[in-house]
Amino acid sequence: MxxxxxxxxxxxxxxxxxxxxxxxxxxxxxxxxxxxxxxxIEELNDVMHLHKNKLPLIVLCxxxxxxxxxxxxxxxxxxxxxxxxxxxxPLHSWPSYIIITFELTILFGALSAVLGLLGLCGxxxxxxxxxxxxxxxxxxxxxxxxxxxxxxxxxxxxxxxSFLSTLEAKEVxxxxx
Amino acid sequence: MADEQQVIEKPExxxxxxxxxxxxxxxDQISAVVLTKRTPLFWFASFxxxxxxxxxxxxxxxxxxxxxxxxxxIRTPVMWGxxxxxxxxxxxIGHAGTLISAILLLLNQKWRNSINRFAEAMxxxxxxxxxxxxxxxxxxxxxxxxxFPYPNSMMVEPNFRSPLVWxxxxxxxxxxxSAVFWFVGLIPxxxxxxxxxxxxxxxxxxxxxAMGWRGSARxxxxxxxxxxxxxxxxxxxxxxxxxVVSFDFTIAIVxxxxxxxxxxxFVAGAIYSGFAMVLALAIPLRSVYGLQGLITDRHLENSGKxxxxxxxxxxxxxxxxxxxxxxxxxxYEQQAFWNRMTGPYAFQYWFLVTCNIVAPQLLxxxxxxxxPVLLFISSIVVLSGMWLERFMIIVSSLAQDYVPSSWSLFRxxxxxxxxxxxxxxxxxxxxxxxxxxxxxxxxxxVRTLLPQAKVGEEVKG
Numbered sequence: 001m002x003x004x005x006x007x008x009x010x011x012x013x014x015x016x017x018x019x020x021x022x023x024x025x026x027x028x029x030x031x032x033x034x035x036x037x038x039x040x041i042e043e044l045n046d047v048m049h050l051h052k053n054k055l056p057l058i059v060l061c062x063x064x065x066x067x068x069x070x071x072x073x074x075x076x077x078x079x080x081x082x083x084x085x086x087x088x089x090p091l092h093s094w095p096s097y098i099i100i101t102f103e104l105t106i107l108f109g110a111l112s113a114v115l116g117l118l119g120l121c122g123x124x125x126x127x128x129x130x131x132x133x134x135x136x137x138x139x140x141x142x143x144x145x146x147x148x149x150x151x152x153x154x155x156x157x158x159x160x161x162s163f164l165s166t167l168e169a170k171e172v173x174x175x176x177x
Numbered sequence: 178m179a180d181e182q183q184v185i186e187k188p189e190x191x192x193x194x195x196x197x198x199x200x201x202x203x204x205d206q207i208s209a210v211v212l213t214k215r216t217p218l219f220w221f222a223s224f225x226x227x228x229x230x231x232x233x234x235x236x237x238x239x240x241x242x243x244x245x246x247x248x249x250x251i252r253t254p255v256m257w258g259x260x261x262x263x264x265x266x267x268x269x270i271g272h273a274g275t276l277i278s279a280i281l282l283l284l285n286q287k288w289r290n291s292i293n294r295f296a297e298a299m300x301x302x303x304x305x306x307x308x309x310x311x312x313x314x315x316x317x318x319x320x321x322x323x324x325f326p327y328p329n330s331m332m333v334e335p336n337f338r339s340p341l342v343w344x345x346x347x348x349x350x351x352x353x354x355s356a357v358f359w360f361v362g363l364i365p366x367x368x369x370x371x372x373x374x375x376x377x378x379x380x381x382x383x384x385x386x387a388m389g390w391r392g393s394a395r396x397x398x399x400x401x402x403x404x405x406x407x408x409x410x411x412x413x414x415x416x417x418x419x420x421v422v423s424f425d426f427t428i429a430i431v432x433x434x435x436x437x438x439x440x441x442x443f444v445a446g447a448i449y450s451g452f453a454m455v456l457a458l459a460i461p462l463r464s465v466y467g468l469q470g471l472i473t474d475r476h477l478e479n480s481g482k483x484x485x486x487x488x489x490x491x492x493x494x495x496x497x498x499x500x501x502x503x504x505x506x507x508x509y510e511q512q513a514f515w516n517r518m519t520g521p522y523a524f525q526y527w528f529l530v531t532c533n534i535v536a537p538q539l540l541x542x543x544x545x546x547x548x549p550v551l552l553f554i555s556s557i558v559v560l561s562g563m564w565l566e567r568f569m570i571i572v573s574s575l576a577q578d579y580v581p582s583s584w585s586l587f588r589x590x591x592x593x594x595x596x597x598x599x600x601x602x603x604x605x606x607x608x609x610x611x612x613x614x615x616x617x618x619x620x621x622x623v624r625t626l627l628p629q630a631k632v633g634e635e636v637k638g
Contacts, residue, residue, distance in 0.1 A: 124388035142200030
């Protein structure tokens, strides 16, 4: 492995070519690879086996926590901390707790979805080696990139580059650290 | 990178995006509004009007802080007056944005992709305007934080059995969730702006906001899950917010308020006025910025259809409301509705019936829905009608309730009007800042609408 190289990147001009190239790279045995696209591509999830992530679980936990917080907060305030007789209702008047319990479930669920998204993606990450490729700015416009990372056991700058060149790539370049 | 030549045909009637767009030209056209194009006169005019009206809001808020809520026309028994009318109106307008961004996403309505961004921004700013009113209406607005339960030296806590406290939680949750949903939607487009801007300051600002988004497939996969989950959470939320707002009325025993169909009636009315606002914003924006290829006549027509459908629900509610008043056998309910129709506010009542029920029937005609100018006019008519509806519900019921000796009419003062128009100014001010500084159409979602975005069958494994 050559020092100071993050990986090798190939550029494609349509999503179909990128998906076939990614599949070909997976079939060659490369695992440490990532695709960069200007919009989500369903088929890449199939190719890269990305269908499962932990976000739903995080949101479920966040939502449950929010619901519990809402209910217990109201229970604590109306029954223990500040009991007050309003219209002769029982102190533990659960039907009137429903709204706030629901709202806090949604609030905590939504916030954990956002924080979970950032956490699972490792964002904010202002610096990343892929930004060193001059043409990479087109990844947020109309170009599709596949990067095979140096961390992959099969990685070899020469071999991987020539492999990527066989895949209808418009351009293949090394990614500096 | 040299921008590509735009070759766009006029969109066909049924198309949600004009033919001839490429990933590049979509990106260029939408980001050009923010990055390169010279700001049109329309922007300066609208922003200027908003800015001026906003000054009116500031002056009336300062006066209100100094002198108290007596500067408004609220006198016993009509203590809610304009403030709560405006609150309900604004928060209703916000609902269409969440409907477009969340509910239509879950229903897989692709046409929403080009209108969801600015509709969500509309939601955010409408909720901001709405939130001002209950706070200003408090009498001592600087103590607004007393609404939240927190440990305090007074040893007093909010009454969780009150719908007004539920409202605090519903509206603040709605504002927060709308804001994060909107921001999450913006992240990939902020990345696009970061990569496209030539301005160093812009590069830093967009770069920091984009948080290093690089369009990685691993990120997109989580991102898509997050969008779905946020939509799933925002959908019941948006329905709950106006429901809770309607509880402010239904849980009271005031005649004309105390009824069980207020929640669906309020939610339908909210979406009705919200789509009217979407049209009122989309129609001028698309012609000024030449976005007819992205916000096509199909979008306007669909919004017109949603307005028609929700308008019919509202019409049904008016009829049921009146029928139930009669059928209830309660003289107070009957009196309240008789007063609405023939009493001191009869003009406003029949005007709102004309705006909300009679006028929108024109939307049945395809020719009418095809004409942006007519749609624009009808959206303004509906917005006025819906404002009057809230005014009618609040003012007429409070002015004439059970005891005729306590009856008294509401007269709006100039500060009522200044505050109301001031929030319209705040809305325009924020909205046009948004149009100038952020992409008003979701670039990455519109890219997925292109035929080129489909990966062909031959590569499927």
